[in-house]
Amino acid sequence: MDLNLIKSPADIKKLDLNELETLADDLRTVLLTKLSKHGGHIGPNLGFLEATVALHYVFDSPKDKIVYDVSHQSYVHKMLTGRMEAFTDPAKYDTVTGYTEPSESEHDFFTIGHTSTSVSLASGLAKARDLKGGKENIIAVIGDGSLSGGEAFEGLDYAATLGTNFIVVVNDNEMSIAENHGGLYADLRLLRNTKGTADVNYFRSLGFAYRYVPYGNDIRSLIKAFQEVKDYPYPVVVHLNTQKGNGFKPAEADRETFHYGGPFDLSTGAPINPYEGEGYDDIFSEHTLKMMKENPLLTVITAGTPGVLGYTPEKRKAAGRQFVDVGIAEQQAVAMASGLAKGGARPVFGVVSSFLQRTYDQLSHDVAINNNPAVVNIFYGTVNGMNDVSHLGWFDIALVSNIPNWVYLAPTCAEEYVAMLDWAVKQTGGPVAIRVPGVAVTHRSGDFDTDYSDTNRYKVDRKGKDVAIIAAGAMYSLGEEVADALAGAGVNATLINPRFLSGLDTELLEDLKADHRVVVTLEDGVLDGGFGQKIASFYGTSDVKVRNYGIAKEFLNRYDARQLLEASHLTSDKLTADIQNMLK
């Protein structure tokens, strides 16, 4: 079948069932070819391929509106909605993002990248339809893994009361990114085992009508099920049992590895450019495993992303009951950490910067007000991390450091990170967050403190005069480079590792006034609400000039980090020139 002839869903509505099955096979071949060369979300897209074909065969997108949860499974949707060439033509692979994107197509309703949002977002579309007297179908697609998120529950609880058409397609592949965790999953298993007939039914308990489809990769079953619920006048759940990675043996066999990945060998599934280097994930997992042996009360917590913390299946097994995966439930992870700390255990939650956003209130209300010594390790909090607009790692400094009682530490390298982690786990004075520095591991020799309980003490690594460079976390190396470059130009700069993002070393800052005219701050995040602005405010009434360097407050999608840093003057050349100008 010439896939490039499929310009819109209308083109597949003409096909008969046999042709649709051929289409699915052809889509899989093209999809796998792109994935093997380009990388991406492998398992989720293979698993939902037939369902996507069936959805577009039965429903009339974009009049009928399909909202995909996380939308990492939307590749086939893109193929069927006018973006086929982004999959068939290697030169055009990068003309589409990895998530639904309204700027690409009228078939995409939201830019999405976090879990558990599709039902809530779609419920708004449904309510708007009802207010306007529309009749179109509203369809929310959500995976079983995403059901553990509180937003998904809130969405389902509300949507069940709409009283009008609302279709939730539950894509149950019996997996989250890793295995599922939560009591709900026993019910999903029961429903699968009873072909949907069990009385104990989470979806029915919330008020949904319910239909079960045992063969969620069988186009005929899917079409039949979708035709039955099309135009159904009440909220209904269609529960599909699908196979993650369906049709590609290596992905079917190792579903965790093939959730997301880079280019791979199409025959064996072996990665083409396996990452052999050291990662902060390894450092975290190795070090916490070691600490667990010494402290049976140390508990590492993940919210559905054990891989981010370097906790492979083997390491999870080694940690045993000292490793807790709460499912994709960041609120639970943080509040539970507060309870663990109150109960005398030592909780360490590891989370991606962007997903930490789900838990602002728990960081504040459940942990900080109680001043319980929970520890959070924040990964990918950097300009050099994930560059999809839904996954930016720029906002965590403003998020964490402005909540009272949190000590937010910014190690500059692997050695300082481990020193801070050691201290954070040992201390019981209050909550501590650590910003894992960037993505690539850097090493420094030096003498790193083992005790950070005297908070907000910055460290002067080089004592100079006229200008002080306060270079936080992953920006420290750049600060060093600039200090070196300035030294070459005859300027003896002071270089400071602030270590604490959450407060000011007012004594040191006060002392700097004596022989410094300029202070610059460097941070790996957004300027607004960040670290540097606190320094600027401190010096506001003095004669010291302050310039804050960081990223401007805006959303960027698939940006080039080098260009962004350049534009933000976060390069050695630009900073050196700026400082020389300020000193004139």
Add this chain to the structure above:
Amino acid sequence: MDLNLIKSPADIKKLDLNELETLADDLRTVLLTKLSKHGGHIGPNLGFLEATVALHYVFDSPKDKIVYDVSHQSYVHKMLTGRMEAFTDPAKYDTVTGYTEPSESEHDFFTIGHTSTSVSLASGLAKARDLKGGKENIIAVIGDGSLSGGEAFEGLDYAATLGTNFIVVVNDNEMSIAENHGGLYADLRLLRNTKGTADVNYFRSLGFAYRYVPYGNDIRSLIKAFQEVKDYPYPVVVHLNTQKGNGFKPAEADRETFHYGGPFDLSTGAPINPYEGEGYDDIFSEHTLKMMKENPLLTVITAGTPGVLGYTPEKRKAAGRQFVDVGIAEQQAVAMASGLAKGGARPVFGVVSSFLQRTYDQLSHDVAINNNPAVVNIFYGTVNGMNDVSHLGWFDIALVSNIPNWVYLAPTCAEEYVAMLDWAVKQTGGPVAIRVPGVAVTHRSGDFDTDYSDTNRYKVDRKGKDVAIIAAGAMYSLGEEVADALAGAGVNATLINPRFLSGLDTELLEDLKADHRVVVTLEDGVLDGGFGQKIASFYGTSDVKVRNYGIAKEFLNRYDARQLLEASHLTSDKLTADIQNMLK
């Protein structure tokens, strides 16, 4: 019974069942007397009175650990755990807070004030117990209203998998603050109607064992039920059907009004100091009801607090399907607003500043990345609002204004508020938040813009020189006072209403450099991450001196607002003196 003889739960364990019933009556009398003179959470405490007696009779607090959700129903718990005099002795009424508070008693495990957290917090205590090999009972108390929050679902979903003792007491009084909303509530009704025997059972679907208690205000039934689940080795839900406001006729009859209130007449329930004045809640509800008539797509959303928005039962009825209560589910409220906006409707979510914290990720990911024109009205975002540590209204500026794409407006008075609300609902350029100014309504005559689409344009209300006072939102009146005082001292200050908290009027700020040496910023919130620090950063490399006025980053409990403002120099006298000093 002499209640003052009850010093700890041990003292009630000696009583027989008849004496316990007498005790309950006596507790109710004392509780009602205090509530009638002092105000507080009336309905929740009356409804859970017998259950609290039964819990302390059966379990061994503090070894067994009881965690109360919101903890607004913990008054009787306080009476039974060494704090009786705070209820029997009017002089000591204020020696306890209105929530559980570890600093008061070893029977209180967390400072709590937000909903839906008890199960998550208690699950951490349970896990810590298991790691330590303990055997005590862990009990989470949660109301039916709180079950609609995503954190409660996440907690239940996790706790169901603990595999050890974990008791969830569901206090089902068939009410949230107002009526319940969500599909779950039909299941709770079904369970009540079937005496807990229905197969469709939310709690069982998550994996809990389940027990139903039809008479949740009957001490004998309660004791029997709690004795049966004590030391139960698996997670179990005890579902109580209680009567909110039990034993006080006015509170039983009008459960919404008697959820929380000030002093009242013990015989009639009539408020003793009824508030007759105008409130921003009235302004919001009246104005949005008016707008609804002109725009059938305008939708006001609350997350379980319609009263905060002035939406009485009558007004909710008048708004009909244009008023949506999603239950206590702030994440759903914001994400749904994004969907409504995308679908062409005009959503306006109203929320208390402190509860907005639950939805940072939805403000960012679900709304702002999509730039959908959702409108949020933030109430009690002020130092002059609720002063319990769990309800502080200080953090919303740092929360909202540092997320890209949100326009965060700070009206200075009722007239400007309405002008901004009108514009926010009409425009479709992107998301707009409005910080409802303080609590008491202020009026100003003047010419308020009707169009704010040219963002970040500050308004110079008085053009002076040497010093510029940038006074945001509710602080504007203070700015005016200071400008007047300075004028009396011969200083002609510039007075600026910035209107936008989320960005800088760089052109105006640049112009000020010509003839101003000092700029001061006044904001009704925490300095860290707030409005003023952005101004300080802007002027960092110039000769203009900047001083930011606001509140220091810390948690305070039941503070005195006047003292706090004084200590923060946010008074006319202190500001005037400071500015005169800076100009010297």
